[in-house]
Amino acid sequence: MSSKKYLNLSRRQVIRGLLATTAFGATAKFGTGCTPSAQTTAGAGGASPAAGGDEPMTVGFIYVGPKDDYGYNQAHAEGAKAIADKFSWIKLVEEASVPETTAVAESMRSMIDIDGAKVLFPTSFGYFDPHILKMAAEYPDVQFFHCAGLYKEGVHPKNIGSYFGYIDEAQYVAGVTAALTSKTAKLGFVGAKPIPQVLRNINSFTLGARSVKPEATTQVIFTGDWALPLKEAEAVNSMADQGIEVVTCHVDSPKVVMETAEKRNMFCTGYHANQVALAPKGYLTGAEWDWTSVYTRLMEDIKAGKSVQSGGIPHILRGGLKDGFCKMSAYGAAVPAEAKQAADAAKAKFMDGSMVIYKGGLKDNQGKEVIPTGGDLKQQDIKLEEMNYLVEGVIGS
Amino acid sequence: MTAPAAPEVLGWWGVPLAILAGMMRGGTPFLFVSLGECITEKSGKINLGLEGTLLTGAMSAYAISYLTGSPWLGVLAAGVSGVGLGLIHGWLSQQPRVNDVAVGIAMIIFGSGIAFFLGKPFIQPSAPPLPTIHLGDWSSIPAVQAALAISPLFVLGVAIAPLLKWFFQSTRWGLFIRAVGDSPDAAKAMGISIFNVRMLSVVAGSFLAGIGGASLSLYYPGVWTERISSGQGLMAVALVIFAKWNPMQCLWASLLFGGAQALGPALQSVGIKEGYYLFNAAPYILTLLIMILTCSPKRTLTGVPGALGTDN
Numbered sequence: 001m002s003s004k005k006y007l008n009l010s011r012r013q014v015i016r017g018l019l020a021t022t023a024f025g026a027t028a029k030f031g032t033g034c035t036p037s038a039q040t041t042a043g044a045g046g047a048s049p050a051a052g053g054d055e056p057m058t059v060g061f062i063y064v065g066p067k068d069d070y071g072y073n074q075a076h077a078e079g080a081k082a083i084a085d086k087f088s089w090i091k092l093v094e095e096a097s098v099p100e101t102t103a104v105a106e107s108m109r110s111m112i113d114i115d116g117a118k119v120l121f122p123t124s125f126g127y128f129d130p131h132i133l134k135m136a137a138e139y140p141d142v143q144f145f146h147c148a149g150l151y152k153e154g155v156h157p158k159n160i161g162s163y164f165g166y167i168d169e170a171q172y173v174a175g176v177t178a179a180l181t182s183k184t185a186k187l188g189f190v191g192a193k194p195i196p197q198v199l200r201n202i203n204s205f206t207l208g209a210r211s212v213k214p215e216a217t218t219q220v221i222f223t224g225d226w227a228l229p230l231k232e233a234e235a236v237n238s239m240a241d242q243g244i245e246v247v248t249c250h251v252d253s254p255k256v257v258m259e260t261a262e263k264r265n266m267f268c269t270g271y272h273a274n275q276v277a278l279a280p281k282g283y284l285t286g287a288e289w290d291w292t293s294v295y296t297r298l299m300e301d302i303k304a305g306k307s308v309q310s311g312g313i314p315h316i317l318r319g320g321l322k323d324g325f326c327k328m329s330a331y332g333a334a335v336p337a338e339a340k341q342a343a344d345a346a347k348a349k350f351m352d353g354s355m356v357i358y359k360g361g362l363k364d365n366q367g368k369e370v371i372p373t374g375g376d377l378k379q380q381d382i383k384l385e386e387m388n389y390l391v392e393g394v395i396g397s
Numbered sequence: 398m399t400a401p402a403a404p405e406v407l408g409w410w411g412v413p414l415a416i417l418a419g420m421m422r423g424g425t426p427f428l429f430v431s432l433g434e435c436i437t438e439k440s441g442k443i444n445l446g447l448e449g450t451l452l453t454g455a456m457s458a459y460a461i462s463y464l465t466g467s468p469w470l471g472v473l474a475a476g477v478s479g480v481g482l483g484l485i486h487g488w489l490s491q492q493p494r495v496n497d498v499a500v501g502i503a504m505i506i507f508g509s510g511i512a513f514f515l516g517k518p519f520i521q522p523s524a525p526p527l528p529t530i531h532l533g534d535w536s537s538i539p540a541v542q543a544a545l546a547i548s549p550l551f552v553l554g555v556a557i558a559p560l561l562k563w564f565f566q567s568t569r570w571g572l573f574i575r576a577v578g579d580s581p582d583a584a585k586a587m588g589i590s591i592f593n594v595r596m597l598s599v600v601a602g603s604f605l606a607g608i609g610g611a612s613l614s615l616y617y618p619g620v621w622t623e624r625i626s627s628g629q630g631l632m633a634v635a636l637v638i639f640a641k642w643n644p645m646q647c648l649w650a651s652l653l654f655g656g657a658q659a660l661g662p663a664l665q666s667v668g669i670k671e672g673y674y675l676f677n678a679a680p681y682i683l684t685l686l687i688m689i690l691t692c693s694p695k696r697t698l699t700g701v702p703g704a705l706g707t708d709n
Contacts, residue, residue: 065623068520069521074521097513219668220665221662221673222665223661223662223677224661224673224677227622227623228624229618229627230629231658231661231662231677232618233617234419234423234661237543237662238411238415238659238662238663238665238666238667239666240539240540240543241411241543241544242408242411242666242667244666255620256620259523259619259620260618260619263543264543395668396665
């Protein structure tokens, strides 16, 4: 007996050691034991999606916050629900409030291993590096779709697709509506952080407003993080004190901004999802994501046997109003006919593809020319995704 | 740039007004939590779990207000939920060889976990908020009217502060709490039950902290989300230390913190572009500064309950 060698250990010590080993194994989720077997099942299932038929397919969605936050997560959750309702062969698994830490890697792993998910939508920006990258390398047969423009051809695993919308087009139309509804064209924008996506929304909102009222200004307040309800409320209150008439935002959940604006008798335009219920008097319109159309198309492609790793689905999916990646909320009661007309005209130009938001000769709010004259930047232009300036008419930095 | 001079444009006056309004709006949860912690610490126990209590209070208040349509019932529910958490903390932290700071940290996690778990269905709906007292109706400026629309909870908190000071100074019960906090042995000799006094103090403190949560979700900012407290419960605990366990100073410190929170957004709105991260950090910088100013290696803090943080 090998235990003879350890006879000088007390029984208590042996039991302790056994317990500790068990606990360690449990917390590590028997990682080494599970992974290979899961990979073989995934490998066996890899061929089946192409077979079609009514075979059920598990699709996983992971959100960084609650699913009904009137914001980013709700927009995605609505899309997830829509595809689950539409296609009876989809089995939807969801997990909300997953932080951008190794927690998301564990969520993905259990969705794949336990629920047998073949397609994953980890929706938050910060999930990508390193969590999605690691999981995608580990499970080459599972397709990962990430919402943001971070995918790099050749660098990242082939089974990752990225999709993102030019929602600043909708912000442009909202800017037109806001400027024409207000008397003084003093607009406000509550931003979380000065990163390119936020700056682009601020700029497009402002350019939309200035396209119909050249004297329009947008006061920007950055709160510093994606969800700081108290700061967001303070920001809207300070804007109200400064006589700003219309406020919009780019934060995770616009609920506080909309409700505070309504309390202060301001107008507001929404973001992420439809917030008219929060501000029935002051809600003008809003820039909403339309993930339902994007997810429907993706799932139809996958059902037809296409996959992102075989190249049947492009790695980078982008689109704006025209492609159904985003949409406008219905106009609120306060919007005058003239504003509706101008906004509809702008929208029509996006729909036929003739609209250019970032025209050559554009100046930033320091008076510096940021786009050379004659060098119009189309929406698809990669330069716009590195935006680090605020255009003329924006107050703030 | 001269905008058309609309009567509601305040310009630079917006900053002091925002700070004043922020004191009353944002200071209310600080006030309740710090007064609650003041009672608890006077009895010689620390309750770090008030961060979790604040969240649970905010959630219960919002949920009950939404389900019953009565915000005042919500406030009561917030207090009751605080009592529940207080009972757990009060009992656990008084077990032999149990450290109250460790229990407090567990209670932060427990309180916030239970609030997130039960609060899921209440993120989306809008609950009826508490009515406000309009002190600004004399003014024709909407900004002033909005700033002076104060919460009845704030008035309540301001009233509790001097009451508490009187309670500690001049009542028999106040003396019991101070005795237990300063010298448990003497209290025991007086025939006071240390366990009961501490239990009641922790529960009373948690009750107040729960009501602080109600002020977050039913008054300002007036929503229930998982990020609603953003550390205010913990800051309020720190605030008790530099208020030197004096309820009146808790009041001033809470007002200061509420005002500091409003500083960042207000300065940006008048066009101060630089350093908004710094202004947004104002409450935290303030905490550090006051800690540095009030701490000295040469003497211990005045007013600290003698048995605070010890094992008996």
